[in-house]
Amino acid sequence: MCRTVVAEVVKVTEFEVVVVGGGAAGLSGALMLARARRSVVVVDAGEPRNAPASGVHGLLGFDGIAPGELLARGRAEVRRYGGLLERGLVESAVRDADGFAVGLADGRVLRARRLLVTTGLVDELxxxxxxxxxxxxxxxxxxxxxxxxxxxxxxxxxxxxxxxxxxxxxxxxxxxxxxxxxxxxxxxxxxxxxxxxxxxxxxxxxxxxxxxxxxxxxxxxxxxxxxxxxxxxxxASRMVARAGFLAGLGLRATEHPMGERVAADQVGRTAVPGVWVAGNVTDPSAQVGAAAAAGALAAAHLNADLITADLVAAGVG
Structure with a gap:
C-alpha cells in the first residue's frame, strides 16, 4: 500500500494521502481512508489544543473521557487498518508533479496524491x-x-x-x-x-x-x-488556524468572526485541488464530535476524488 525509499540522508515515503494533524478530525479521516484501503499516514506534532482539559464533554458515548485516552484509542483504530502514524512537525507543502511534497522539520519528505489538513488552531488570549x-x-x-x-x-x-x-x-x-x-x-x-x-x-x-x-x-x-x-x-480567545505551512500552495487562512480559518466547501474541499481540510482549522467552533464527523466526511469525498482521478487517467472519466 505504500512504498518507502531510504536515501542516505533523507527518507522519502510515498502515500496516497498524508493527513496533517492527529486530533479527532485527523484520526477520524485517517480511519475512514485506511478502511477504504488507502495508504495513509498521519503526521502529528503532539500539541493537541484540548490537552489542558480534564475531559472531553458532550461526546456521545465518551462523555468525560480524557483527551489523551480518546486520541490513544483513535490511533489504535487507525493502526488496526494499516494506517501509519508519525510524530513530526510539518513545515511546508508544495506541488510535486500531480501530487504534493510535505516537508517535516526533521528533514523528511512525505509525498502524497492528496492532503487532508486537520491541524486545528491556536487560541490567542x-x-x-x-x-x-x-x-x-x-x-x-x-x-x-x-x-x-x-x-x-x-x-x-x-x-x-x-x-x-x-x-x-x-x-x-x-x-x-x-x-x-x-x-x-x-x-x-x-x-x-x-x-x-x-x-x-x-x-x-x-x-x-x-x-x-x-x-x-x-x-x-x-x-x-x-x-x-x-x-x-x-x-473568548481569538482562534487562529495552524496553516502557515500551506503558503507554498497559495493557500492561506482568511479572516473569520472568531479569528482566522482556512476556507473550504461543506465537504472540506479547499480552493487548491487535492487539498482538503477538516475540524477546527476550517471550523473554529467545532467541538470534538463535530470535528471527527467532518474528518470522516472529508475523507469519504477525498477517496471518491482519487477514484475519479484514476478513471480520468485511464481515459474513461
Missing part, C-alpha cells in the same frame, strides 16, 4: 497575567464544553470582542451568578438590556489579572485594585 496558566482548568471558553462543570459557581466573563456579551448570556444558563467584565469596551444599549434581563451584572474598568490562592482561582483583579470574587472565568 488577552495579555492578562495568570490567564494562560489556568487555561482549560478554571479559565474556559465554551459553555457547552465546560458549563456543566462550573454550574452554579461565580463566573466572570471577560470582554475580548463583539461576541463576548453573547458568551456571557450563554453562561447565564449554567449559573445565576455571572458578571461581565467590560475591560473598558462599550456595550450597546441592546446588549446592556439583554444582560440585565438574564441577570448578568456588568463590571466596568480594565482587568489587571487573576487572583489565585494556592492552586485555586479566587477572583478577578481590576486595575484600581478591586478584587471581584469569582470561581471560574470565561474568555
Amino acid at each position: 488577552p495579555d492578562i497575567p495568570g490567564l494562560r496558566a489556568r487555561w482549560g482548568r478554571d479559565v474556559v471558553h465554551c459553555p457547552y464544553c465546560h458549563g456543566w462543570e462550573i454550574r452554579d459557581q461565580a463566573v466572570g466573563v471577560l470582554a475580548t470582542g463583539p461576541m463576548s456579551a453573547h458568551q456571557a448570556l450563554l453562561f447565564s444558563q449554567w449559573s445565576g451568578d455571572v458578571r461581565y467584565f467590560t475591560r473598558d469596551q462599550a456595550l450597546t444599549d441592546e446588549q446592556a438590556r439583554q444582560l440585565a434581563v438574564r441577570g448578568v451584572q456588568v463590571v466596568e474598568g480594565e482587568v489587571a489579572g487573576l487572583e489565585v490562592v494556592g492552586d485555586r482561582l479566587t477572583g478577578v483583579r481590576l486595575a484600581d485594585g478591586t478584587v471581584v470574587a469569582r470561581d471560574a472565568v470565561a474568555v
Whole structure:
C-alpha cells in the first residue's frame, strides 16, 4: 500500500494521502481512508489544543473521557487498518508533479496524491497575567464544553470582542451568578438590556489579572485594585488556524468572526485541488464530535476524488 525509499540522508515515503494533524478530525479521516484501503499516514506534532482539559464533554458515548485516552484509542483504530502514524512537525507543502511534497522539520519528505489538513488552531488570549496558566482548568471558553462543570459557581466573563456579551448570556444558563467584565469596551444599549434581563451584572474598568490562592482561582483583579470574587472565568480567545505551512500552495487562512480559518466547501474541499481540510482549522467552533464527523466526511469525498482521478487517467472519466 505504500512504498518507502531510504536515501542516505533523507527518507522519502510515498502515500496516497498524508493527513496533517492527529486530533479527532485527523484520526477520524485517517480511519475512514485506511478502511477504504488507502495508504495513509498521519503526521502529528503532539500539541493537541484540548490537552489542558480534564475531559472531553458532550461526546456521545465518551462523555468525560480524557483527551489523551480518546486520541490513544483513535490511533489504535487507525493502526488496526494499516494506517501509519508519525510524530513530526510539518513545515511546508508544495506541488510535486500531480501530487504534493510535505516537508517535516526533521528533514523528511512525505509525498502524497492528496492532503487532508486537520491541524486545528491556536487560541490567542488577552495579555492578562495568570490567564494562560489556568487555561482549560478554571479559565474556559465554551459553555457547552465546560458549563456543566462550573454550574452554579461565580463566573466572570471577560470582554475580548463583539461576541463576548453573547458568551456571557450563554453562561447565564449554567449559573445565576455571572458578571461581565467590560475591560473598558462599550456595550450597546441592546446588549446592556439583554444582560440585565438574564441577570448578568456588568463590571466596568480594565482587568489587571487573576487572583489565585494556592492552586485555586479566587477572583478577578481590576486595575484600581478591586478584587471581584469569582470561581471560574470565561474568555473568548481569538482562534487562529495552524496553516502557515500551506503558503507554498497559495493557500492561506482568511479572516473569520472568531479569528482566522482556512476556507473550504461543506465537504472540506479547499480552493487548491487535492487539498482538503477538516475540524477546527476550517471550523473554529467545532467541538470534538463535530470535528471527527467532518474528518470522516472529508475523507469519504477525498477517496471518491482519487477514484475519479484514476478513471480520468485511464481515459474513461
